[in-house]
Amino acid sequence: MLIIHTVSQLKEHISRYKQDARTIAFVPTMGNLHEGHLQLVSMARKTADIVVCSIFVNPLQFGAGEDFDKYPKTLQADTEKLQSLGCNIVFAPSVEEIYPADDFSVTQGQTALSKITARSQITARSQITAQSQIIVPGISDILEGKSRPGHFTGVATIVAKLFNMVQPDTAVFGEKDYQQLIVIKRFVKELCFPVNILSHPIVREKNGLAMSSRNGYLTEQQKQQAALIYQQLQKIARELMAGNTDYLQLEQAAFESLNRYGFRTDYIKIRHPDLSQPVASKASRELVILAAAYLGNTRLIDNLGVELKR
Ligand code: PAF
Numbered sequence: 001m002l003i004i005h006t007v008s009q010l011k012e013h014i015s016r017y018k019q020d021a022r023t024i025a026f027v028p029t030m031g032n033l034h035e036g037h038l039q040l041v042s043m044a045r046k047t048a049d050i051v052v053c054s055i056f057v058n059p060l061q062f063g064a065g066e067d068f069d070k071y072p073k074t075l076q077a078d079t080e081k082l083q084s085l086g087c088n089i090v091f092a093p094s095v096e097e098i099y100p101a102d103d104f105s106v107t108q109g110q111t112a113l114s115k116i117t118a119r120s121q122i123t124a125r126s127q128i129t130a131q132s133q134i135i136v137p138g139i140s141d142i143l144e145g146k147s148r149p150g151h152f153t154g155v156a157t158i159v160a161k162l163f164n165m166v167q168p169d170t171a172v173f174g175e176k177d178y179q180q181l182i183v184i185k186r187f188v189k190e191l192c193f194p195v196n197i198l199s200h201p202i203v204r205e206k207n208g209l210a211m212s213s214r215n216g217y218l219t220e221q222q223k224q225q226a227a228l229i230y231q232q233l234q235k236i237a238r239e240l241m242a243g244n245t246d247y248l249q250l251e252q253a254a255f256e257s258l259n260r261y262g263f264r265t266d267y268i269k270i271r272h273p274d275l276s277q278p279v280a281s282k283a284s285r286e287l288v289i290l291a292a293a294y295l296g297n298t299r300l301i302d303n304l305g306v307e308l309k310r
Pocket of ligand 1: 028029030056061158159177180
């Protein structure tokens with residue numbers, strides 16, 4: 001397994017694979033890999049000759065006051081896990097490599113040296129302003145996007161850049177970040193990226209908590225408490241299966257329950273799979289329930305798909 005830090009080195013290897021007509025599956029990550037990520041890599045392994053995994057904590061998708069600074073960096077442990085799964089390339093670039101100096105908004109008169117200082121002090125997207133960016137309108141502004149303005153533009157932009165660098169045939173994403181998956185599928189389709197997008201179901205802890213790198217911020221007691229989000233999703237799913245179509249009431253009841261259990265709930269919503277709002281009192285065949293809630297300072301998200309039998 002190769003560990004590559006520069007775009008030029010990555011491109012050399014990719015063009016060799018292309019010349020040999022080898023197919024490439026790609027798993028983009030921000031590192032701190034857990035079982036959920038590893039299952040994406042195993043899925044990628046089954047679909048192509050070559051598996052590339054990127055590890056890059058992308059400042060462009062973090063807002064001011066979010067956890068960009070403290071996002072765990074565990075490259076050594078991550079590469080060991082990837083090696084054991086038969087990954088071929090780990091691409092772990094620096095922020096400078098992905099967002100080069102000239103791309104930053106630099107106030108007039110700054111010297112080259114102060115530009116470099118500015119780059120090494122990047123804490124979130126506010127310092128990366130002169131980049132071309134991919135905006136996926138509408139869908140990026142609801143749910144997660146409403147609470148984290150600019151987040152999905154940051155995600156779409158980095159994923160598009162990585163696709164152009166890795167040139168994969170297939171890319172694999174986890175369904176825990178459901179809205180992210182919808183945003184990516186949409187720009188890939190609309191901008192004609194020649195990449196087949198696959199998704200992998202959420203991997204959960206024994207107590208139902210969706211696996212996430214951010215679970216590492218939780219205490220053992222909070223990890224038990226956090227499973228209540230999934231329990232609320234399941235409760236709504238049972239009601240929907242029983243024919244309840246009072247979506248607003250179901251959302252409201254779950255929202256209040258989570259708050260009573262000590263969460264600061266951001267949203268809990270019932271949506272069509274494309275994230276449009278279902279019409280109350282009109283049963284839909286497929287729905288997805290999405291939630292975001294803070295436990296202490298940690299933002300947790302989860303979702304559950306429901307297929308109603310008719
Ligand atoms: O899901 C993630 O880990 C990130 O949003 C992604 C897709 C790697 C882009 O930075």
